[in-house]
Amino acid sequence: MKRALARLVALLALACTGMAAADETHVAADVSREILVMLRLPPPHYRSGANYGGAYVDAAGGAARRRIADGLARAQGLSVLSGWPMPAIGVDCYVLRVPAGADLDEVARRVARDSRVEWAQPVHRFRALAAVVAATAPSAQTSLYALQPSARLWRLDDLHKVSTGRGVRVAVIDSGVDAAHPDLAGRIELERNFVDARSDVAEAHGTAVAGIIGARADRGMGVVGIAPQARLLALRACWEESATLTLCSSFTLAQALQAAIAADAEVINLSLSGPDDRLLARLIDAAIERGAIVVGAVDARAPGGGFPASHAGVLAVSDRLGAGAAVLSAPGDDVPAPAPGARWNFVSGSSFAAAQVAGMLALAREVTPRPAMRQSSAWVRFPADSPDGAAGYVDACATLRHSVPTLSCLPPGEGTARVPR
């Protein structure tokens, strides 16, 4: 008995020492020499296990796949940097470092020939779609609401009498969000960092996007979020490369998408663009299959608007008018938004047009569990003769009226909308 207890204590000690080596944190700063290798995750099933009631987690299966990844890497002269389970699409994903001089596509093709590999692909880079993150807003101590395009075009305060996005989970897959910002204090339900091991990373792009979607509406100062009672999931998959450039990688984005799916996010905002990516496409498909609406910002310089906006099922949003019938247009110039360090900026770009539409989707989701708004054709645009430069942009009030037929809408500049009390 004593010996057995001693063995138990020893095993627990082993568990504690295992903590240090437990979690692999992959710093995604240099993705230019990396490929992703996907190994099949067997469907969940009965497992012979040492725990009561069978194994609840397939830790042993993960160890087996890690051995396979190590073996593949050795055989090809590569090294395994990190790994992450993606149960939403039935694979474990491993990041392998490729030596300098080797062609990434060719190495990926060679690795993919192994019958144990589902597929392999280079790690792609993605770029946040902020053209300008401009000068600090004039006063942080006063309300910036009147300067918000959503206030002028969509009469946000009236829409909030119908819906505030209460309880709707919105995943902000972006750079770090300043959760301590006065506009966002208490608004972040979940924070995860897939870029590095730091905590509380506050960056401009992610903070602006999160604030536009879900900043508090009860302060009388700062900005008012489109969906001020949505539950924000701040998933850091991008990092500030410089003051004007925010980058993300296939791997960090995939981890964040997997986390958003696992957290049952109902709206997923991707204010970024890059090349077609099979891993991200599979995860987006899985998210859509589970009922999420995925919003992608359109890159005007990329063919088809860039990925993921070009991917089937993704709601593509541009800050420009006339980007195509399948693309929604929302204002994206000089949008006041929170910035790290209790500051505010005027921001511009498709990133922020997409954020406003993501907020709109949260409003719709609150009043109807399955909004038909995942199709761009379900959105109403302001007609050509609309005053105040509104023509062509999405008409939030008229679109919401699909779900709340009693909601009356007036054109911009003609007083306030009548809303049911």
Add this chain to the structure above:
Amino acid sequence: MLCVDAAHAQLSGQIGLAGDYVYRGVSLNDDRPAVTAAVNYDGAAGWYLGAQIGETRLFGERHAEPLWVAAAGYAHALTSRLSWEVGATYSNFTGFTFWNYAEMFVGLSAERWSLRLYRAPNYFGRHRRSTYLEFNGSRPLDERWRLLAHLGVQQAEFTRGGDRDRTFDASLGLGAKFGRVDVQLLWVAVNRANYAYPSTAPDERRRWVLSAVYAF
């Protein structure tokens, strides 16, 4: 068929120590800590094999004896969230072999829960038919910790008719992952003394079980 997709196979193992070998709410190791080990083999086409060994101290045995449980089955994904499976286990007692028995099962499994129906024509070799329905669930609390729950109901009857009884067992607890080590602390309960098992402690209905498993 398993050989055909051997190239795709994933072979894994685990070894662990538990405060007791508890099976469906009943101690099979006289309330003593038990060493356990298991291997699992996953083929690419959905076939799987498994085997586990556990230390048991059963009624009438003077020493600890290993209990071997072999498993085989087939699992297939219905959707990205749900899979079904069919399989069988064979429990081999190295002490009194007349307790050996086979059990078949069908089930549905997802990332966080599983539901299985087991049927054994001669449960624990005691001329009793057993039908057991179990639900296992887990809910992540963060990256390390998760809540665990299990509920099982068993109906057993003598193969020649007569007595029929129903037993409920449940567990609730916490699990934590520390790299390759998985630790669980469970409160396990059964609603009545169950003499269908050759347990030395059939009357004990509630117990805490701490276990740690190293996966490789």
